Every structure is written in structure tokens, then in C-alpha cells.
Amino acid sequence: MSHVNIGKTYSGPYKAMLDFNDQAVAAGKDAGLSPLLVELVKVRASQLNGCAFCLRMHCADAIAAGETADRLAVVAGWWESQYFSPEEQAAMQIAERVTMIGDHGRLVDRGVDVDGILSEKQIAAVTWLAVVINSWNRIAISSHYLVHP
Template identity: 60%
Template sequence: MLPHANITKLVPGLYEAQLAADKAADDAAVAAGLDPLLVELVKMRASQLNGCAFCLRMHARDAMERGESADRLAVVAAWWESQYFSPQEQAALALAEQVTRIGDLHTGAAPAVDIEAALDEKKVAAVIAVAIAINTWNRIAIASHYPVAP
């Protein structure tokens, strides 16, 4: 277990820089025309892989506020085994997993998804930016031991 150190308070410059990076990623998603629900799914999937309860709760709530269904949220962790997600969503989720598991990229089999057929270059870049931003937030929240209580 990581020792307790609230990075948000103790390294405020990093927190401020992450807010700016997150805004840039969200702006790229809007400019690329990504559906806001797809962006929330990417954030949720990365947070699932990283085990970040704080971000999972936040983005599940955000997704539901944007109209996401409980059924789809329930199967995001096994998206490739369902018929709930469009080819574009599958491509974004596969890409988010590749970015999140970048260190394990060559050790695990990725679902067979033709990312480039489903997402143009701007969308690929935007999904990668969102995945990088949420992975950083996951690390800040987990390392800082952000509380997650009912």
C-alpha cells in the first residue's frame, strides 16, 4: 500500500497542471466530435483497470446524468462480450485499454477491434488524450487515498 500523501494539497502545481491537461483532453474530444457518453465510458474503463473507486463513482454518476443506462454501465468491464456498444465505442474502449495497459501491451491479447475503421485520426488522438488524462487522475486519486464512502 502506498503511504498516505495528499498530492492534491502537497503538490498543488501538479494538480493545477492536471486540471489543464484534463481540459485539453476534453476539448480535443469535443473538437473531434466524440459523444460525451463515449468519453465517460473511456474514463470508466480506464478507472476500472486501475482500480480507482473515486473516479469510477464520479464518472458513473456523470454518465448517468448524461443519460447512460445502468445495463451498459454494468457491462463496461466486459464490453467485448456484449452487444451493447457500437463499433466506435468498441474502438474507443479498446484504445483506452491499450493506453491504460501500455506496460503490458505485449503480454496480453487485446480484443480484435479495427480501431482505424471506426475512429478517424482526430478521434483516435482525442481518445488517447482522454485516456492519458484519466489515467493520471486515477494515479493522483489512488496515491492520495481520496475517500470513497456512501
């Protein structure tokens, strides 16, 4: 596959993605989601998609919002730790469901009662955030965004 930066080649869809992102972030704020929970959703989806560019960005954003290295170190195994609140666990379960939506063989039920933990607005907002970060992951990976130390 060639190394075409799709956002630079066609800026219209890229600008629409920026607006889409802003709308999803606004939904998260309206639903009362914490900035750390929002970043955890972005980090978890980016881990599953293997998007180094988005991982670097959203780990840095999480740290800027007060996240700790200990918690970031165990996001990939969040269900095996006691680091995350029930709301954060529910959000990461949603992120996994959205990210692996077509891979039912890998989709694991982590035993989190999403409906019993998050409100309908929160579930919808987390789902939109997961859809957006999955889109960004695909843009960054297919455009081969550089990730230098």
C-alpha cells in the same frame, strides 16, 4: 505508503492537471466524440486501474449524460456484449491499450478495427482522454481519496 494528498501538498502540478484535463476534453469535443463515449473511456480505464474514486465519479457523470445501468454493468466485458456502438468499442479498446501499455502479457486484442472506425482526430482525442484519466487514477489512488457511500 503514506497517505499524503499530493494535490494539496503541491497545488501547481494539480492545477496543471486540471488544465491538461480541460485540453483533453476540448480535443474530444473538437473530434466529435459523444459525452457518453468520453465517460466510457474514463470508466474502463478506472476499472482496470482499480480507482474507486474515479469509478464513482465517472459512472455518475455517465448517468447524468444519459447512460443506462445496463450498459454500465457490462463495461468490464464490453467486447462480450452488443450494447456498444463500433465507435464506443474502438474507444474502449484504445483505453485498454493505453492503460495496460506496459503489461503486454495482459493486453488483449479485442478484434476491433480502431483505424477503420475512428478518424485520426478521434483516435488522438481518445488517446489523450485515456492518458488523462490514467493520470487522475494515479493521483486519486496514491493520495488515497476517500470513497464513502
